[in-house]
Structures are given as structure tokens and as C-alpha cells.
Amino acid sequence: MDILIQPDAWLRGLIGGMLIGLAAASLLFFNGRIAGISGVLGGLLFNRQAGDTTWRSLFVVGLLLGPIVAAASGLTRPVTMPAGWLLIALAGVLVGYGTRLGNGCTSGHGICGLARFSTRSLVATVTFMAFGFLTVFVLRHVVAA
Amino acid sequence: MSKLVALLCGLVFGLGLAISGMTDPARVQGFLDLAGRWDPTLAFVMGGGLLVNIPAYWLTKTRSQPLFGGRFVLPTRKDIDAPLLVGAASFGIGWGLGGFCPGPAIASLSSGLPQVLLFCAAMLAGMAWRSGKPITSPELP
Numbered sequence: 498m499d500i501l502i503q504p505d506a507w508l509r510g511l512i513g514g515m516l517i518g519l520a521a522a523s524l525l526f527f528n529g530r531i532a533g534i535s536g537v538l539g540g541l542l543f544n545r546q547a548g549d550t551t552w553r554s555l556f557v558v559g560l561l562l563g564p565i566v567a568a569a570s571g572l573t574r575p576v577t578m579p580a581g582w583l584l585i586a587l588a589g590v591l592v593g594y595g596t597r598l599g600n601g602c603t604s605g606h607g608i609c610g611l612a613r614f615s616t617r618s619l620v621a622t623v624t625f626m627a628f629g630f631l632t633v634f635v636l637r638h639v640v641a642a
Numbered sequence: 643m644s645k646l647v648a649l650l651c652g653l654v655f656g657l658g659l660a661i662s663g664m665t666d667p668a669r670v671q672g673f674l675d676l677a678g679r680w681d682p683t684l685a686f687v688m689g690g691g692l693l694v695n696i697p698a699y700w701l702t703k704t705r706s707q708p709l710f711g712g713r714f715v716l717p718t719r720k721d722i723d724a725p726l727l728v729g730a731a732s733f734g735i736g737w738g739l740g741g742f743c744p745g746p747a748i749a750s751l752s753s754g755l756p757q758v759l760l761f762c763a764a765m766l767a768g769m770a771w772r773s774g775k776p777i778t779s780p781e782l783p
Binding site: 539 | 643644645647648649650651652653654655656657658659660661662663664665666667668669671672674675676677678679680681682683684685686687688689690691692693694695696698699702705707708709710712713714715716717719720721722725726727728729730731732733734735736737738739740741742743744745747748749750751752753755757758760761762763764765766767768769770771772773
């Protein structure tokens with residue numbers, strides 16, 4: 498197995514991950530809410546409940562501002578999108594549909610659910626990781642080969 | 643105060659995503675490419691997140707309610723059903739194809755790239771499709 502050795506990227510990943518964990522932990526500790534992005538968006542845009550949308554809006558505003566603050570501090574890396582408009586659109590639809598149907602994404606199941614030792618979240622995380630690995634394998638080593 | 647906390651949590655979350663490199667789909671796909679030159683960075687991000695969130699969650703759970711009152715809104719379901727598996731599989735395929743999950747996609751909107759806009763629009767359409775309800779508020783906040 499060929500591994501890309503980039504200790505500086507690993508350190509940034511670890512620090513960034515700890516900030517994400519801090520954000521998720523704080524939202525639960527102070528406000529009693531789960532910082533799952535697909536859930537936050539779903540409750541804000543599609544399954545709205547009275548009195549439950551303001552915090553979601555503010556969280557999303559913060560999420561949009563975070564990378565701007567990081568960029569101003571010179572901490573970001575460029576966004577490199579895959580090629581192909583149709584592929585990007587298909588990917589987006591699958592991510593949107595799948596995260597709502599499966600009640601969570603990398604944050605809700607991965608960071609929050611695993612921390613709660615939730616079996617559903619463990620099963621979901623293993624499943625989306627497995628299909629992610631399989632998809633990139635097909636994309637890069639079967640289709641492209 | 644709880645509103646300020648929501649804003650700050652979003653900000654720190656977005657900051658973490660940007661610093662970690664997860665707003666770059668190429669890096670995420672590098673993690674998912676086990677047969678190529680594997681980029682383990684995403685494992686450090688998940689590890690860092692859990693390193694903080696596991697002890698924080700179990701300490702928080704000893705409290706009867708959140709600091710600002712109300713109640714803890716936590717999932718209660720324990721069953722493994724088909725929608726969970728099909729949804730996670732669908733998400734995994736889209737994640738592999740696009741290199742974006744919902745958080746990084748939204749956080750990357752400030753890059754102004756048309757591809758990011760397209761991904762987010764398609765993602766919201768996919769969410770709307772599943773939610774089966776019209777969008778009551780069409781604009782993003």
C-alpha cells in the first residue's frame with residue numbers, strides 16, 4: 498500500500514478535527530443540540546418547526562463564515578473540484594437524498610453519533626465509508642483504467 | 643446567549659473544516675482511494691473530532707439539561723432499518739463521486755466556484771426530494 502506522507506497535513510487535520518469536535522460538544526453542552534450538518538439543514542429548509550429555525554440559521558451563517566476567517570488567517574487550502582458538471586450534480590443529489598434518508602452524514606453519524614456509541618451511527622458510518630471507498634475505486638481504477 | 647453560541651459553534655465548525663483540509667474534495671477522494679496513493683488526513687480529522695467529542699459527550703450526559711436550559715434533543719432510535727442502510731450507501735456513493743459531504747460543501751460556498759454552487763444546489767434538491775415537502779423558505783440564510 499502506497500501512503501501519502503504529509504505530517505503537516507495530518508497535524509492540520511488533527512487540529513481542524515478537534516475544532517469540529519469542540520463545536521459539536523459545545524452545541525450539545527450549551528444548547529442541547531446535535532451538530533449534524535444534514536440534520537441542521539433539513540430542519541432549517543424542509544422540515545421546519547416553529548421556534549426551531551433561528552439557531553439553525555445562525556449555525557449555518559457561522560459555517561459559511563468559518564472558512565472566510567480561516568482564509569483571512571492564511572490557513573486554508575484551495576478547493577479542487579472533480580471534473581464534470583453532470584458528475585457533480587449527480588454526486589450532490591445522492592449526498593442530499595442519502596443523508597436525509599439515512600438521518601445523518603459525516604458529522605451527525607461520524608462525529609456526534611460515534612461519540613454517543615450509537616449502533617445506528619456506527620452502521621451508517623461503516624456503510625457510507627465502504628461505499629465511498631468502492632465508488633472511488635470504480636471511478637479511478639475501473640472506469641479510468 | 644444560546645443564539646450567539648449557535649453562531650460561534652457554526653463558525654468554529656467551519657474554521658475546523660477549512661483548517662483540516664476537508665473543504666478540498668481532492669483530499670477527501672485521496673482518503674477514499676485505498677488502491678491509489680492513500681491520503682490518511684481524513685482519519686486524523688475524525689480522530690481529532692472524536693478525541694474531543696467522546697469525553698465531552700459523556701461529561702455532558704451527566705447533566706440533566708443543557709447549560710442554557712431546555713432539554714437535550716438526541717436521537718432515540720436503535721433499530722437498523724433499510725432507509726438507514728440505503729441512505730448511507732447513497733450518501734457514500736455521492737461522497738466518493740464528489741468528494742464533498744454536506745458540511746464542507748456548504749462551508750466551501752465562499753470559494754465562489756460554480757462547481758461548489760452546483761453541488762450545493764443539487765444536494766438541497768436531493769434533500770427536498772427525500773423530505774417530500776416544498777421549500778417554505780427558498781433562500782439560504
